Amino acid sequence: MNVRPPPDAAQEWDAIVVGAGPAGAALARRLRPRHRVLLLDRAPARAAAAPRIGESLPGAARVLLQRLGIHDGFLAQGHAQRGAAVSQWEQDTPAWFDGVRDPHGPGWHLDRARFDAFLREAAVAAGAVLAGDVRQSTVAHDGGRWRVDVERPGPDGAAPSLHTHRAPILVDASGRSMSVARQLGLARHGQDRLVCLYAHLPADAGDQDQLTRICADTNGWWYSVRVPSGQRVLAFHLDSDDPDLKTLRDPARLLARAQRHALLAGIRPATTDFAVHAQPAGGGGLDPSAIAALPAGFFAVGDAMLAFDPVASQGMFNALATAESAARAIAATLGGSADARARYLDEMRAVQARYRRHLDATYAAVQHHAHEPFWRRRGADAAAPVLSPSTPA
Ligand SMILES: Cc1cc2nc3c(=O)[nH]c(=O)nc-3n(C[C@H](O)[C@H](O)[C@H](O)COP(=O)(O)OP(=O)(O)OC[C@H]3O[C@@H](n4cnc5c(N)ncnc54)[C@H](O)[C@@H]3O)c2cc1C
Incomplete structure (x- = not known):
């Protein structure tokens, strides 16, 4: 007892x-x-x-x-120190942002x-x-x-x-x-259904790239950056009802999907022996x-x-x-x-209110995938129940 x-x-x-x-x-x-x-x-x-x-x-x-x-x-x-960022977001042509232009400094x-x-x-x-x-x-x-x-x-x-x-x-x-x-x-x-699938790829002495790489995909968006430990974060954000949420838990598949994008193609860790985690991110x-x-x-x-x-x-x-x-x-x-x-x-x-305005504008900027469910939910259909009150993460 x-x-x-x-x-x-x-x-x-x-x-x-x-x-x-x-x-x-x-x-x-x-x-x-x-x-x-x-x-x-x-x-x-x-x-x-x-x-x-x-x-x-x-x-x-x-x-x-x-x-x-x-x-x-x-x-x-x-x-x-945060370096520059390169993104394929509004369009397929990469856009550059250099944090040095930020009046507050580049950040970390x-x-x-x-x-x-x-x-x-x-x-x-x-x-x-x-x-x-x-x-x-x-x-x-x-x-x-x-x-x-x-x-x-x-x-x-x-x-x-x-x-x-x-x-x-x-x-x-x-x-x-x-x-x-x-x-x-x-x-x-x-709160919406966004989930982040992410991995810390093993440190690679040959990888000295300091860029933050951001990329819109048909059913979500990617980012990748090296962190101070030397490891590289690879993250894909998608909806919780997307079947890819299950398949991309496999490290080799996650990597292969990322490498289809020109901005992420250079990410080639020596091994796929790393864990892929999922975290609510809406x-x-x-x-x-x-x-x-x-x-x-x-x-x-x-x-x-x-x-x-x-x-x-x-x-x-x-x-x-x-x-x-x-x-x-x-x-x-x-x-x-x-x-x-x-x-x-x-x-x-x-x-x-300020955050909501910026968020809507950020997602609405991705015109080349605007017809896909992930982007419609955050654009044309944003007023639909997906963004209504929901259970907490
Ligand atoms: C995928 C993803 C990527 C992100 N990327 C960035 C980024 O690049 N830059 C950025 O600025 N932010 C980013 N964020 C957000 C950032 O991590 C959070 O905004 C930040 O951690 C919020 O800090 P917090 O103290 O409010 O909450 P948390 O960091 O979550 O801390 C909450 C604390 O409460 C404790 N706790 C929880 N429940 C209980 C309980 N019942 N009793 C006692 N203790 C409890 C937890 O153990 C934890 O220590 C990201 C978030 C996600 C999901």
């Missing part, structure tokens, strides 16, 4: 942040040292860094890293696992308390405060331990799973009005607030930017302001 010990006495915080990804970690750092912050994550606090997709950070993030006080430490981590190709760990360490260094290995957390609002009951495994196979935490502020920073918002009855809106977000209807003190940041389609390459910038805006609103709320959350949500409405 699995006898659970009773929970220990509730611990009091100013803010409980669920999710220690880039958004949650950046927010926790910003709230310190003035506020007591608990940062919860389901991953072990000292987990080995797992390879992750999503490595392109725009130069505009520099100022956010500076305001977090971690810019110099970030530069010392050895991420690669990150070692993503290292970047995420760096942000978490920065939050802890600022005094946030990080509790990893969270198996389950239950949230409720009672007595005018948020309450989170957390279950974590006991040491060496002992029974799990239960802890109760309370705070006036509760933040969902759990990424696309938006697990706290879902517990509170909110749903994700505007954009979508929480409805700010639904958040406004929840009790005071609930916030969402990063992908939990608005997940960007990967074609935008803006997810991490958004994670850092929403952390900054939410930190300002949370500090004001803790200081007694009654309308700080409403102002934050207005800002999020504006971000969502």
